[in-house]
Amino acid sequence: MKPAPFRYHAPETPGEVVGLLGEWGDEAKVIAGGQSLVPMLALRLASFGHLVDLRRLDELRGIERRDDDTVWVGAATTQAAVQRSEEVRAAVPLLARATQLIGHFQIRSRGTVGGSLAHADAAAEYPAVALTLDAELEAMSPRGRRTIPAATFLKGVWTTALAEDELLTGVRFPVWSGRCGFAVEEFARRSGDFAIAGATVALRVDPAGRLDRCAISLFGLGPTARRATVAETAQLGTDPLGTDAEDIGRLATEDLDSVPSDLHGSAPYRIRVGAAMVARAWHGAVQEALHD
Known part of the structure; x- marks a missing residue:
């Protein structure tokens, strides 16, 4: 199939972009790498009267270490650029x-950081990473600029806190210090497929060897990525070597609701896989933190 007819715009500044979004409202859609949007348009799962292309906006690209102990990544930065970044x-x-x-x-050579976050696919990796690290997302509109915590950015299936006339301009990822460990695990039918279930873990141990910071996020297990706050709280102050990773996996997934059931797997199957991914990620993060 072919997309429904639309008018193409290629503005040169963020101000022009938000002006177009403000003028056309929900009839306008921003396109960056197009790796999610173009297939949806081609299948006519989505239709917009105006496409606003970000390809000329160099100021939305780049990776910078900031003085406030964050790394800023421009929304139009490609995933390949992130992968290459030391x-x-x-x-x-x-x-x-x-x-x-x-x-x-x-x-990854076309897909962008901002595109993945704004698309908010429940099985995507970047929303879970942003949640886990308590990232902050920067947006601008005709009303000005604002910062949105990752915890309030994701609203549901393909739905975020961005207003119709807002443009995602960048993301600030906090830099964790101390003895930290990080891991991401996911299960997919084939390499490159969307995950049936996945988990991200970030943790830090204090000088006494106790956990003083812990974050666990799940993806592919609901309408959006989510934090496993009960499991996180239960681990704070504990000796990570004395914890059972499989128990943490079960605790992280025991209160899930709205788990999808489709041709890729039933809800109970996804929950079992999700628990296993949490356990694997937890083990990997603990090993990194204690052997850094």
């Missing part, structure tokens, strides 16, 4: 490790 590997290792799991290299 800065990301050193300062935000969870983001680097999740990136290599996204699709295939052809997809």
